[in-house]
Amino acid sequence: MKKRTSRNPDPAESAPSPSAPPASASLDGLFRPRSVAVIGASRRRGTIGRELLHNLLEGDFQGKVFPVNPKADVIHSMKSYPSVLSITDEVDMAVVVVPRDEVLQAVEDCGRKGVKGVVVLSSGFREIGAEGIERERKLLAILRRYGMRMIGPNCMGIINAEPGYSMNATFSPTPPVGGSIAFMSQSGAMGAAILNHAKSLGLGISMFASMGNKADVSGNDLLLYLEDDPGTSLFLLYLESFGNPRNFTRVARRITRKKPILVVKAGRTAEGAAAAVSHTGAMAGADVAVEALLGQCGVLRADSIEDLFDMAMAFTFQPLPTGPRVALLTDAGGPAIMAADTVKAAGLKLARFSEATKARLRDGLSPDASVANPVDMLGHSGGEDYARCLRIILEDEGVDGVITLYVPPVMHDPISVAGSIFEAARGSTKPVLCVFMARDEVLNAVLKMEGQKLPIFRFPESAVKAMGAMARYRTLRDRPVDETPVLDVDREAAARVFAAAASGNREHLALEEARAVFEAYGIRFAKSRVAKTRAGLGAAAEAVGYPLVMKILSPDISHKTEVGGVATDLRTKEELLAAWDGMMDRAKAIEPRPRIEGVLLQEMRRGAQEMILGVTTDPTFGPLLMAGIGGVLVEVAADVAFRVHPITPSDAAEMVAGLRGARLLQGFRGRKPLCVEAYRDALLRLDRLVADFEGIVELDINPFMVGETAGDCVAVDARMRIDPTKF
Ligand SMILES: Nc1ncnc2c1ncn2[C@@H]1O[C@H](COP(=O)(O)OP(=O)(O)OP(=O)(O)O)[C@@H](O)[C@H]1O
Ligand SMILES: [Mg+2]
Structure with missing residues (x-):
């Protein structure tokens, strides 16, 4: 068999989207400007345009401030400009608080003026539906054309409390105290409330950003920007959704080795595919991906805002x-x-x-x-x-x-x-x-x-x-940095199996097909043979050897035990024939009548611990890997752990160690310690499989028999569902 040795794809390597600005484009223009224009400045108290200007001045911003408003000559005792273009000095950053219909023009003017960063507070973008989505798209096009960066739209503004800037470009009524916390909020209102409370606890901030729609600058960008900022020693994030979970994983994994990231996550991810046929799909709850992802990157999750502050x-x-x-x-x-x-x-x-x-x-x-x-x-x-x-x-x-x-x-x-x-x-x-x-x-x-x-x-x-x-x-x-495992896999062999299923437009792989895929990825299966007819049983049994297990093979039966389709510990030809007869009788009684393709005869494994391994796909986070105590009662025991793909060897180790039933593998009640390494290795191989084939929707191996030595560790049952259009 042709084998190809290759490495797991490095989680740190993820291609930037083609429309993204270069990674080097600094956010200094936004957070460290020498001059700020407030487009939509106002003298009417209580308006955002007035409060924001007031905060900049009151907060003792160290640079120049230019109010822009065509309807006023003077605002807050300062000369006001009809357009950002009529300002003669250089303008580094502009805060945009004009009505939605005027935003594009204002930002276009900023581009022509050479402004480096804009903070758009105005709403009326993606959050209002189709018309807003279109407006946001145009806004982004203007930014890209001029190479500007943007926070927002639909946000509350930003703060840089660093000495030398002391810039409060928000309309929050509470002036911040300087400190070492960088705080990012997806909600403006939560941001204001949190700033307020932080102050009452004596917590000072270094930077604050209300992210709004995150049309350009994302939370990940900010984490990267402040990763090595000497003034920031702690990150607080109020999140409602993840823009790009894979990027977040990559960035957060690295940063948490230097500075803590505390997250309070509101909202729950959408329920996974309702039509899950696998155990894994059925057991992945709504919040499981978020929980797993945050844990994997060393991020600490607060249960509430109060917790976050504590x-x-x-x-x-x-x-x-x-x-x-x-x-x-x-x-x-x-x-x-x-x-x-x-x-x-x-x-x-x-x-x-x-x-x-x-x-x-x-x-x-x-x-x-x-x-x-x-x-x-x-x-x-x-x-x-x-x-x-x-x-x-x-x-x-x-x-x-x-x-x-x-x-x-x-x-x-x-x-x-x-x-x-x-x-x-x-x-x-x-x-x-x-x-x-x-x-x-x-x-x-x-x-x-x-x-x-x-x-x-x-x-x-x-x-x-x-x-x-x-x-x-x-x-x-302080956890050790993981080595990327080198896994021996035969990608082509698996690809051939998928291609065959996809050409027949089949979603569900037959047990034999699933087995071929797993074996190509180095996950061993118990010795088995298919017998298509009663007459063929003898030869198949000879090849496998007694005692053995008989399993019904049918494209219409997913969970075999439920229809009496698994007979274990068959020791003689007579027992074998009787098992066949009983199984076929029971199958005939099922309505509608399933198509029967024969049975699988499999060597009987003893003394092993039944474990489960699985994958399901989360709409936002992609593949989730599951490990847990397996067997026919897996849902009852409900002792499983999830991680977001890609996983590292320590993730795999933690998944297993964190199970309530972890002791079952360590040598329990007279049993010798079992080969947990082989089980962890199988998890990493599954991770590699889903990295190589995006069309895998869900799968599980249940049970995976974990025995005393690596040679005793084999899968005895598996199922897999694919999206045939992706092969
Ligand atoms: N080769 C084997 N050796 C020992 N026991 C086995 C073997 N194959 C199956 N069993 C036992 O039978 C149970 C059910 O087998 P299997 O998982 O193949 O059927 P299933 O009904 O499809 O399972 P599920 O629907 O729960 O995934 C296993 O959990 C295990 O206890
Ligand atoms: Mg099973």
Whole structure:
């Protein structure tokens, strides 16, 4: 057989679309302009044109600002220009806030003027349907003609808080605080709300962009632009949809090795193909692709906006923990119990203190206090107790991070307690998160304290979740870089099988065809032979050898067990004939009567763990790979993991390791450890198969028998559906 050795396509290599601007086209024209024109500036309060101009001036933008409005000579005490073309100075960036019908002309003028970037706030584009789509297409054509870049349309504007620019080109009423968070929002309104809340938590931003329709500059472009920006150390993304998931994977995988990306994703992807015949298709829920994709690229997903902020606070103000061991320090039992309960779910562990630590803690606390983790100092403890105990705990080598919990009792001044905690935590290389279960006024006062650099939470669970996210990021960031596996595959052999099915316009491959495809890709099948007639059984059985399994072969039967079409452990010719007779009788009783092509006789495999491997296609994300505990009850066990194609060897390893039933492969109840490597290898081969053939719609191998050695690992059943027009 002719074999071709080739490498998996590198996920980092994805062809840019032909209409895209060159990757080198910088976004500096948008974010670092020396001069900004506001086209559609207005003097009427409350209008976008007025508020935006006001924000630029009020925010102390370091460059020049030119209001443009043909109906006014002076706006905001500044000379106003009838058109961007009548400005004599150079204009780097223009914000466009004119009515929809005037946008194209305004942007055309910008092009002629030599403007480098435009931020189009005006709406009336793709979001309104056909007429808007056409307008957006024309807008893009103008941009390409002049080599301009654009944020929007239909957005809220952008901010660069970097010293030297200090540009607030939004109409948000809250002026931003400078900091190191780059924040991108697909929704303008959410953007404004989030900016506002960030400020109240003391979170400063480096850059902000409300992305709008993302007609030109995408979220991926922004990630790339800020990837190595020294002023940005954390990305926050509010997403509603993915423009180009493959690009996102590539970019995010790389960036998360340097800076954390936190995402809150609204909306759910459309349900996968409703007509799924495979187990994999049936089990891929609506949100599974998003979840898988984000996990694969090391992106942390927040469940809510609140969660996003909790995480952002922790990442901004504190160092990352080096491990999962967390200590809890409290003055009240209840909150500590709540916190301890959530520790495991957050991927953390309760730290175990050394005897020395316990002795030091005990010294100075009331005899009733608890010095094991959680440390409960009891209700009368004050700032000094917190500071002393916190220092001792931080010095314990078995502790990776600390959460302090404080429920202010009547006798103490919560502000001074907060001050003591801050002081004790200062300079620590381990993260300290603080829970203040206090009234709003107290909490706000604590948040505003001078030199306050600790993340403050109102409830214990949020602090634990945030610590868990930090620990998880640390592991993700430091994960080893994957080698691209070299796989021996015979693409041509598989292509021939597909071509034959496609020429007959068949969507469903016969079991024998599917088997040929998988074998061409190095996924072994159990030894088997087809017997077309009762008379042919003997010879086929001789070739395979007893004991064996008989399976009905019919293009009309997908799940054989459901019609009594699988008979296992047949040991003699008599049993074989009886099985045939029974199977044929049952088949004849089915309405409408299925076409029967005979049976497959297969060697009987024992002592193996039945696993499933599969692929289904998500309309947005493309192929999804699935791994899980297999067998006829796969849907009941529902113990499966998904990843978005392409996957890496560590993705494959994580898929398997993350299963509830992973222990079944490690040697369970007297069974020897099974060859999990062969199973992971099969996953990577499937990944390669879908890379090579885009026309594969769904498939599964169920079961894939995982035995003790690689030679014992074989598939015994498979199904595959293709799109015949794609071959
Ligand atoms: N070669 C074999 N050796 C041992 N057991 C087997 C073999 N083939 C099938 N079985 C057993 O029979 C079950 C059903 O077989 P198979 O998967 O071929 O039929 P199916 O009805 O099409 O399955 P499904 O519809 O669940 O995918 C398997 O899960 C396994 O327990
Ligand atoms: Mg099966």
